[in-house]
Amino acid sequence: VTSTGVARHRVVIIGAGFGGLAAARALRREPVDVTIVDANNFHTFQPLLYQVATAGLDGDDVGYPVRGIFRRQRNVAVRMARVTAIDLARRVVSTNVGDPLSYDSLIVAAGAVSNSYGVPGVEDHAFALKSLDDALAVRQHVLARFEESATDPAAATDGALNVVICGGGPTGVELAGGMIELFEHVLAKDFRHLDVAHAKVVLVEAVDRLLGTFQPASSTTAQRVLTRRGVEVITGVGVASVEPDAVVLTNGRRLVARTIVWTAGVKASPVAAMLGVPLTRGGRITVDGGLGVPGRPGVYAVGDIAADGDHPLPQVAQPAIQGGRYVARAIARELRAESPAGPFRYHDKGSMATIGRHAAVAEFPNGRRLSGPLGWLAWLGLHIVYLMGFRNRANVLLSWTWNYLTYDRAARLLTGEEEEAPTAIP
Numbered sequence: 001v002t003s004t005g006v007a008r009h010r011v012v013i014i015g016a017g018f019g020g021l022a023a024a025r026a027l028r029r030e031p032v033d034v035t036i037v038d039a040n041n042f043h044t045f046q047p048l049l050y051q052v053a054t055a056g057l058d059g060d061d062v063g064y065p066v067r068g069i070f071r072r073q074r075n076v077a078v079r080m081a082r083v084t085a086i087d088l089a090r091r092v093v094s095t096n097v098g099d100p101l102s103y104d105s106l107i108v109a110a111g112a113v114s115n116s117y118g119v120p121g122v123e124d125h126a127f128a129l130k131s132l133d134d135a136l137a138v139r140q141h142v143l144a145r146f147e148e149s150a151t152d153p154a155a156a157t158d159g160a161l162n163v164v165i166c167g168g169g170p171t172g173v174e175l176a177g178g179m180i181e182l183f184e185h186v187l188a189k190d191f192r193h194l195d196v197a198h199a200k201v202v203l204v205e206a207v208d209r210l211l212g213t214f215q216p217a218s219s220t221t222a223q224r225v226l227t228r229r230g231v232e233v234i235t236g237v238g239v240a241s242v243e244p245d246a247v248v249l250t251n252g253r254r255l256v257a258r259t260i261v262w263t264a265g266v267k268a269s270p271v272a273a274m275l276g277v278p279l280t281r282g283g284r285i286t287v288d289g290g291l292g293v294p295g296r297p298g299v300y301a302v303g304d305i306a307a308d309g310d311h312p313l314p315q316v317a318q319p320a321i322q323g324g325r326y327v328a329r330a331i332a333r334e335l336r337a338e339s340p341a342g343p344f345r346y347h348d349k350g351s352m353a354t355i356g357r358h359a360a361v362a363e364f365p366n367g368r369r370l371s372g373p374l375g376w377l378a379w380l381g382l383h384i385v386y387l388m389g390f391r392n393r394a395n396v397l398l399s400w401t402w403n404y405l406t407y408d409r410a411a412r413l414l415t416g417e418e419e420e421a422p423t424a425i426p
């Protein structure tokens, strides 16, 4: 409530990912009370999850406490809770803890979850790579298999150490590149008596090339580099089913592995369905040109969970960040009774994927490409710049320098209980 006794405009933001954070920060000077709700008390920098899974970085290098981000922004309250229901008619958001939150404006930015596409066995036997818990579980599982094999050297040759990655988009390519480096440069030295060369990293992609959203030349580079480094790349063959210790391909081939990671795609978070409004095929909330939910004034959706039916934007960080800022500005204009801004326009800044040491591909909107060491340096620089928090940036820079100079990966302690079953993919 303001000094004049007028209730301040209440904004509820669901999700402290790229979109939610961008929106909350852009509202910092506006006369609004913001509540940002997230199931975790930290923001996850998903682009570096594969480095956690392959022991290059620690979990807390890629997460940042949400309360720390808003410590100095007095108009933001943080609630760590899971959103369980949204009532658009009454304008309230219910969470698993605390009273329901009433809003005047709602920004839904709950992101995406892994999509098994109904392939049998994926939900039961494959790891996802969407959250920090997923990344830590993959790392733990891989390292634990090596420790087991220390007393059973035959395991290296019977496939227990193999890792199969299903899905050859940027996440699959980055994970495969990071995993083969972990095998060759670290685990082969840690487990000298094991024949680690027999342990395979296999990357499976259903369409006929890796990095399907990139230019064909980038796909060729990725496949060439990964193959040269020892990854078996299989393209043009789908996954028929996943078993506890194998991936069965649509051509009948059976890839034996104890660690299976599903990076084949995502669908919108189940929060989308809580709105009871039309969804796109991938379960995303259909938004209008101003990122609003049609017929629901004051309700917006941004990032991976939203799609403008005609032109769905890619599910990457920039559309979420730019969308979050745009919606914050739209709310501010509305409060000042200014005419609405024009429709949201996404500025494509290009795409990048790293393949491993000295190798990455980068593509710019003007059609130019970078690959090799130059692309790799650009990738490293950009990820440091976008990473949240000085401490995280300094830690990551130090870890990368150390890893680069020594070929070592320090983040390979086995602590806590190992997950019995892989993290469930909804």
Ligand SMILES: Cc1cc2nc3c(=O)[nH]c(=O)nc-3n(C[C@H](O)[C@H](O)[C@H](O)COP(=O)(O)OP(=O)(O)OC[C@H]3O[C@@H](n4cnc5c(N)ncnc54)[C@H](O)[C@@H]3O)c2cc1C
Pocket (backbone or CB within 6 Å): 014, 015, 016, 017, 018, 019, 020, 037, 038, 039, 040, 042, 043, 044, 045, 046, 047, 048, 049, 050, 081, 082, 083, 084, 109, 110, 111, 112, 129, 130, 131, 170, 171, 269, 271, 302, 303, 304, 305, 315, 316, 317, 318, 320, 352
């Ligand atoms: C492994 C991986 C690598 C990636 N690499 C890149 C890359 O290199 N470059 C790039 O641009 N993009 C990359 N992406 C994609 C990028 O991370 C996403 O597009 C981006 O995070 C989307 O932002 P968002 O705000 O929509 O959602 P998110 O950042 O996913 O945030 C959603 C938030 O909502 C919260 N949430 C969800 N459901 C609930 C609920 N019921 N209650 C409360 N909170 C909830 C989640 O905890 C999460 O914090 C990568 C993604 C992954 C998984």
